[in-house]
Amino acid sequence: xxxxxxxxxxxxxxxxxxxxxxxxxxxxxxxxxxxxxxxxxxxxxxxxxxxxxxxxxxxxxxxxxxxxxxxxxxxxxxxxxxxxxxxxxxxxxxxxxxxxxxxxxxxxxxx
Amino acid sequence: xxxxxxxxxxxxxxxxxxxxxxxxxxxxxxxxxxxxxxxxxxxxxxxxxxxxxxxxxxxxxxxxxxxxxxxxxxxxxxxxxxxxxxxxxxxxxxxxxxxxxxxxxxxxxxxxx
Numbered sequence: 001x002x003x004x005x006x007x008x009x010x011x012x013x014x015x016x017x018x019x020x021x022x023x024x025x026x027x028x029x030x031x032x033x034x035x036x037x038x039x040x041x042x043x044x045x046x047x048x049x050x051x052x053x054x055x056x057x058x059x060x061x062x063x064x065x066x067x068x069x070x071x072x073x074x075x076x077x078x079x080x081x082x083x084x085x086x087x088x089x090x091x092x093x094x095x096x097x098x099x100x101x102x103x104x105x106x107x108x109x110x111x
Numbered sequence: 112x113x114x115x116x117x118x119x120x121x122x123x124x125x126x127x128x129x130x131x132x133x134x135x136x137x138x139x140x141x142x143x144x145x146x147x148x149x150x151x152x153x154x155x156x157x158x159x160x161x162x163x164x165x166x167x168x169x170x171x172x173x174x175x176x177x178x179x180x181x182x183x184x185x186x187x188x189x190x191x192x193x194x195x196x197x198x199x200x201x202x203x204x205x206x207x208x209x210x211x212x213x214x215x216x217x218x219x220x221x222x223x224x
Contacts (some may be wrong), residue, residue, distance in 0.1 A: 043201050
């Protein structure tokens with residue numbers, strides 16, 4: 001499953017498939033980006049981060065891609081599992097370290 | 112165990128009352144933050160503090176106040192001047208030399224009756 005466009009609030013994906021969550025950021029001066037996962041009624045949990053001097057970074061089952069030319073960030077989740085169902089937020093920051101959060105994408109994993 | 116604690120988890124208050132939300136961290140982080148989250152929306156920054164006895168307004172500071180008397184603690188007071196205080200409040204902390212990941216607490220859900 002894949003979310004496209006400036007903001008797609010929901011993404012439904014089949015268990016075992018790969019997920020791609022997209023995020024368009026606003027500030028070309030942003031130099032640090034984070035993806036967070038938030039389960040219902042809980043605080044956001046760090047997934048992965050990337051600095052502006054990188055294009056790609058990989059973690060366990062997750063990959064973040066940064067395209068500074070079009071100010072676009074994506075999170076890829078491999079072999080999506082039921083526990084991946086949550087709201088995913090991208091956040092950006094520049095210079096003063098304050099994070100600016102996107103509105104989030106709700107991912108639902110179908111069994 | 113290192114982490115951030117927020118209390119209480121649920122809080123109810125009558126209109127016109129001030130209420131204080133607690134946030135404590137034992138991560139030895141210099142910076143602490145308060146965010147507000149409304150249903151279906153992202154996080155908006157209320158206040159942040161880089162160091163003890165210093166704090167700055169975020170994007171939506173009106174109707175809120177904070178203090179930072181200790182490194183570990185950053186309480187948020189929601190005053191009666193806040194027009195629409197019902198929301199989910201999240202506290203976070205980070206290293207200041209950054210930018211760096213912010214670690215979040217479990218949140219406090221405030222409901223104004």
